[in-house]
Amino acid sequence: MKWFVRIYLAFFILHTDEMDSSSMGNRKDIHRTPAKACRSISGVTGLLSLAACMLAAPMACAAPLPDQPSALRRCPATDAAAVPRIFAALGKERHPALKKVLAAGDNPNPCHGGRTPLMIAAAGGDADALHMLHQAGAVIDAPLDPQGGTALHAALGAGQWRAAAILLERGADTRLRDDYGNTGLHQLANSVHGTDPGVQTALADSMLKSGAAIDAAGPQASTPLMLAIDAGKRELAAFLVDQGADPALRNARGENALAIARRRALPGMLEMLERCIGQRPPRCAGNATAARYSTR
Missing domain, CATH: 1.25.40.20 (Ankyrin repeat-containing domain)
Structure with a gap:
């Protein structure tokens, strides 16, 4: 598909240059860069040569999307790695620490002990933490806990109705x-x-x-x-x-x-x-x- 697009563009540029050449006459003093040299070739041979020039030029790749947890991913029940520092910043009395950690760019979606920061905030009824985590990129419904539950399940299971309402407002499935x-x-x-x-x-x-x-x-x-x-x-x-x-x-x-x-x-x-x-x-x-x- 990329080759087709490049050949089409080559034909379009060649056709445009031929029209420009007719209107400008036979000017001999035009400074030609390598790119213009490719475009100056006429006829079928020129088209094929121009296509080769364009095929040789790399096309820019789209920037990768930010890492997001898969909807099928689950937090492991046991942890092999060190505890991410964001977990030490959770709790209604630790909002300044959480704000600082998130401002530093820490991942809002890690797992520890089978739960994410969003699940812990939901089960604890911490509305402010839910807001800060979501604003920083926490995904509402992923990853899941080891039993397949979401943050909404955590809030409802703990009887944290306000937290459940906040998650629903933010699109919990x-x-x-x-x-x-x-x-x-x-x-x-x-x-x-x-x-x-x-x-x-x-x-x-x-x-x-x-x-x-x-x-x-x-x-x-x-x-x-x-x-x-x-x-x-x-x-x-x-x-x-x-x-x-x-x-x-x-x-x-x-x-x-x-x-x-x-x-x-x-x-x-x-x-x-x-x-x-x-x-x-x-x-x-x-x-x-x-x-x-x-x-x-």
């Missing part, structure tokens, strides 16, 4: 699964950390808007709705039902949402689900917002 099959929505529904239910439903809404599949099958074929019910999160379960989650789906044990609520002896959940079975959202969970998300 909610569809990525860890080795157990958990997406971000599964991790949210299954989290043991308590909080204002409105915060969890807001995060679930952000994930759905970002493309999370509401009925994605996770560990043991459990959907986020099943996990929310098993964790006793009525408000989150009601929100998911209102947004189109299917309470009739069954997990690997053959349980649907209603069976899980019965096993867990959750009267409020049972009442809500009994109204939902066979009904169309949004009325089943008492939410006036129309369902917006695909169940697939």
